[in-house]
Amino acid sequence: MAVFSLFFYGWLLSFLGQLPLGNMSVTATQIAVRENMRQAWLYALGVTWVEMVYLRLALMGTDWVLQNSWWFQVLGWGTVVLFLVLGILALRSKPQPDGQAKAPVFLNNSTHRFWLGSIMSCLNPLQLPFWILWTTVFLQHQVLPSNAAAFWVFTLGAGAGTISGLALYMYAGRFWVSRLQNGQQKLNLVMGLVFVLSACIQAWRMAQTDSF
Numbered sequence: 001m002a003v004f005s006l007f008f009y010g011w012l013l014s015f016l017g018q019l020p021l022g023n024m025s026v027t028a029t030q031i032a033v034r035e036n037m038r039q040a041w042l043y044a045l046g047v048t049w050v051e052m053v054y055l056r057l058a059l060m061g062t063d064w065v066l067q068n069s070w071w072f073q074v075l076g077w078g079t080v081v082l083f084l085v086l087g088i089l090a091l092r093s094k095p096q097p098d099g100q101a102k103a104p105v106f107l108n109n110s111t112h113r114f115w116l117g118s119i120m121s122c123l124n125p126l127q128l129p130f131w132i133l134w135t136t137v138f139l140q141h142q143v144l145p146s147n148a149a150a151f152w153v154f155t156l157g158a159g160a161g162t163i164s165g166l167a168l169y170m171y172a173g174r175f176w177v178s179r180l181q182n183g184q185q186k187l188n189l190v191m192g193l194v195f196v197l198s199a200c201i202q203a204w205r206m207a208q209t210d211s212f
Helices: 002-018 023-034 037-060 062-067 069-092 113-122 127-140 148-178 183-208
Strands: none
Touching: 002 127, 002 148, 023 037, 023 113, 023 148, 037 113, 037 127, 037 148, 069 183, 127 148
């Protein structure tokens, strides 16, 4: 029962964290709509394993993170630039002669979707402070025991939660776009706005703190 509870807590926290509209979820929807569900699942797996690595880093403690904060500073500002560029490119995409929306530049390539998911997840350093915050709360309230076995069960649950959240966007988004006129063009617009907004939020957070 304790193992199931730990797995469930990890799943629930990660699943709820995926529900707000974000870069990862919108990209998963784009791949599901433009390509196929297999490619979307490969992308989701790429996102998930990196998320699990970030969680394990959070469970290692804040000391390691603080000692390597410069790396997250560089990654954070690099993310601002990248997301802003991707957002602008998505917003500027125009319909093709057949009326279909052109794929955003980061999807219009042969990059394996697993590695695309991995790269995009790596470029989302906000995952680490999210997990540090919640694992600290869980440890303080003794919801999460401080031992390696419990950490691994919790991490596996979180991985399942990430995939579940992305799957919701993949299937629901595909259903939604298939029933909208010019649905792919609208999805490009949503994706562009999400990336630009994410870049602005990330820039504000980076400017407010020296850590993340």
